[in-house]
Amino acid sequence: MEKLLQKYYQKLDRIQQNKVRSLLEDIDWSNRFIGIKGARGAGKTTLLFQYIKVKQLNPNQTLYVSLDDLYFTENNLYSLTEQFVNEGGKQLLVDEVHRYPNWSSELKNIYDDFPDLQVVFTGSSLIHIEKARGDLSRRAVIYELHGMSYREYLSFSGFLNFDKVTLEDIINNHVEISRSIIKKIKPLAHFKDYLTYGNYPYFLESKNAYQQKLIETILIALSTDLPPSYNISYASIEKIKQLLYILAESVPFKPNIAKLSERIGVSRNSLLDFLRYLEELRIIKRLYADTKGIGILQKPEKIYLHHPNIAYALAYRDADIGSIRESFFINQVSVHHPIEYSPTGDFRVGKNIFEIGGQSKTKKQIQGEKYAYIVSDNIEIGHKNKIPLWLFGFLY
Known part of the structure; x- marks a missing residue:
């Protein structure tokens, strides 16, 4: 002792x-x-x-x-x-x-x-x-303990400490909240850094080595944490790594389970298990049209990487900015709220529909929806139903 x-x-x-x-x-x-x-x-x-x-x-x-x-x-x-x-x-x-x-x-x-x-x-x-x-x-x-929010990243990076906000606060008062934050800091000046290396606190040790350490952390989780939990073989671990490589190059991924399982060389049920393992390790996020009563063998509508940091670490070409934005939104909002796939906007959270995009994103896709919002990157302050993307990083 x-x-x-x-x-x-x-x-x-x-x-x-x-x-x-x-x-x-x-x-x-x-x-x-x-x-x-x-x-x-x-x-x-x-x-x-x-x-x-x-x-x-x-x-x-x-x-x-x-x-x-x-x-x-x-x-x-x-x-x-x-x-x-x-x-x-x-x-x-x-x-x-x-x-x-x-x-x-x-x-x-x-x-x-x-x-x-x-x-x-x-x-x-x-x-x-x-x-x-x-x-x-x-x-x-x-x-x-989730990965760090954008709010926490700003605090850990030596900037000011900010209070958490709720999703209801953002929907109803996003202009006032944004203005109060912008008086103290320029949130867009640090947002790209957070998306690149801000999700795990070890960015404080070395920003340059962050992505390599993130890859090593993922591989250790697959080879060390996964087998004792599910008693899977080394060969299955290699198949999961192959699956992760495919997903990293393709997200957001609308899966064709039959084709994907054939490509990897496993059964449909094994593939769905592999996707579940990756989500439980907080490497990917599966999105369903209805979160109530999801079955083990149910196919997700879309698959995202769990956080943009993973996209920047794993992608062998430039990470898709649309996927980065959507991944960030899901990651921050899903800590406290179930998120569902929406056939109109990108996501449904309760009664609310959210369409994610850049500064020039229009309301065309969510036209006619009563509780619908545009979530825009590269803007400091929104207007009416247009909300800055970065602000969702203050939810926890």
Whole structure:
């Protein structure tokens, strides 16, 4: 345990608390059993340590462990927890739970057997709490750490901190909100940088190496995180990489499942599974005409890359600007709102239709729709039903 404590203190000393994700304040830390899931690289580990520092927990009563540590090849989490509690431990922070066999059952037993201990755990976006053994769904409160919003990117880049806005705020008051922001910063001056390298906090380490690191992160997620979750073979991983290459060159992709499965050399059902895996890893986003009652074998209407950063990293030619705009809109809005494919505009969010485009985008495609809006790139301020694209980056 001493070596684990040494690693914990070393990491704690390296963590800065001047830049924190908004999820840190959104989480109700009074809960005794909290799960945080998210894509690899989103910043889950940093969030755990910032919880200790920002909330001023007693480091001597808190223990951080990562379950991919070699310690757990010969030791189990339950025994470690028992020793920690007997020595006065109050908060146990457990990282990378998806790398540990039977993690859900063991965490359930820890929760039940140590009623005075708070447990906070993190795992891949792949983990399904509702399907986990030990019935964690009734015990754990689960949050997802998404990639950084444009608002968070501006804060982390050393510009001003801005308040979040709601979708209703944007629809009803976008002119006033835009004007208040523009008084303090020129949002379009930094927007392209965000679309290129702003989704994950490791852009702070090196902007030049960001895209290469993003590619490496995606490949590690495919080869390391995916197999234990779905018990798939190395050959299937190679097929998924082939699929991702095709999608990266073609998005927004209106899939012909029969042709695509034939091209890759897998069955229709396997292809649909592969698409689901890529979405759960937060690499792509599937768009359906109706989000209610989506079946596992249902074909999506369109497929997008999860965030524009991925398009810039994976595309072997210039990324399509139309796809970039739509990908950004989906990524920011879908954090709090289901998005559906619309045969008139590009997207439906509740009763609202959104058509995405450039500065000169017209209302032709959404003519006759009552709750329809043009979302335009390259404008600072909108007018009536025309809204700046960048403003949707302030939703979280």
